[in-house]
Amino acid sequence: MTEQRWGDGHGTGLRDAGEQEAHAWRELVATARRTVADGLVVGTSGNVSVRVGDTVLVTPSGVPYDRLTPDDITGVGLDGRQVLGTLVPTSELPMHLAVYRTTDAGAVVHTHAVHATAVSTLVPELPLVHYMAGALGGPVRVAPYATYGTEELAGNMLRALAGRSGCLLQNHGTITYGATLDQAFDRTAQLEWMCRLWLTASSVPGLTPSLLSPEQLAEAQERLRGYGQRR
The missing domain is CATH 3.40.225.10 (Class II aldolase/adducin N-terminal domain)
Known part of the structure; x- marks a missing residue:
């Protein structure tokens, strides 16, 4: 190598x-x-x-x-x-700085992932199609559209991120943060996967995806806190 x-x-x-x-x-x-x-x-x-x-x-x-x-x-x-x-x-520096000023983030990842961006044009919040929404703090919200690189967009993003570590940006993309670059990236990838899952399930004619209840999500969130290896 x-x-x-x-x-x-x-x-x-x-x-x-x-x-x-x-x-x-x-x-x-x-x-x-x-x-x-x-x-x-x-x-x-x-x-x-x-x-x-x-x-x-x-x-x-x-x-x-x-x-x-x-x-x-x-x-x-x-x-x-x-x-x-x-x-x-x-040019998106205002969004990154807004996250660092208001959270304990160690890293931020912003993408234009195609499935997530598609979902951002359809709904105000990603439907609870999978319990991994709990890893982002709960139902993933969509921040209202604003021109890229503006303080307005940064403000919209912060409101959508309240209590969350990721959100969708309407007609734009995604933003996630974490303690490390790996965690921020993994959250971005997970968000894109959930968006792809919902789009795939909701595209079947005559059928509607089953969604999790708030109680089911809360139970999954509690289990996710203890997920992984303990050092």
């Missing part, structure tokens, strides 16, 4: 970054590339960020993920002021 070589850098931010930021940037780029590989993003239509202390590392605007290099590290403070790199941060 050969080590992947990153191409020639575009920016100069790496020389100003500490070891922790450089490591986090590599993980961020790997996660961003994974969104493309898994079909959650086409081209540069999504964005990824991770928090390191009071610095938010974020994918730059309009740069294909397979072209990102260590020198392209892009970081801003929680006030939005650029503190690392020379490339312009993603």
Whole structure:
């Protein structure tokens, strides 16, 4: 297995970054590339960020993920002021910063996943077709449409995220957050899967998908808290 070589850098931010930021940037780029590989993003239509202390590392605007290099590290403070790199941060920076300012998020993933985006045009909330909605905090809401990159969209998103770790953005896509990049990505993938499941089930002529009750979801949420290996 050969080590992947990153191409020639575009920016100069790496020389100003500490070891922790450089490591986090590599993980961020790997996660961003994974969104493309898994079909959650086409081209540069999504964005990824991770928090390191009071610095938010974020994918730059309009740069294909397979072209990102260590020198392209892009970081801003929680006030939005650029503190690392020379490339312009993603246009969706207001959404990312709004999440970090109001939650304990360690990472944020935003995509234009096709099934989730389709659902966002149909309903104000993803129907409770599967108990994994509990892993996102409950029924997944749809944030009303607003122009991308605006504070209005960030505000709509925050209201839809209340008590949740993910939501749909009407006629736009998804946003999820987690303690780590892996958790944020996994929640995005799970949300897209649930949207695909509902669209598939609801497309059968003459039949309507059965949905979980709030009580059934609450019971599943309780069990999910103890799911996985204990260290």
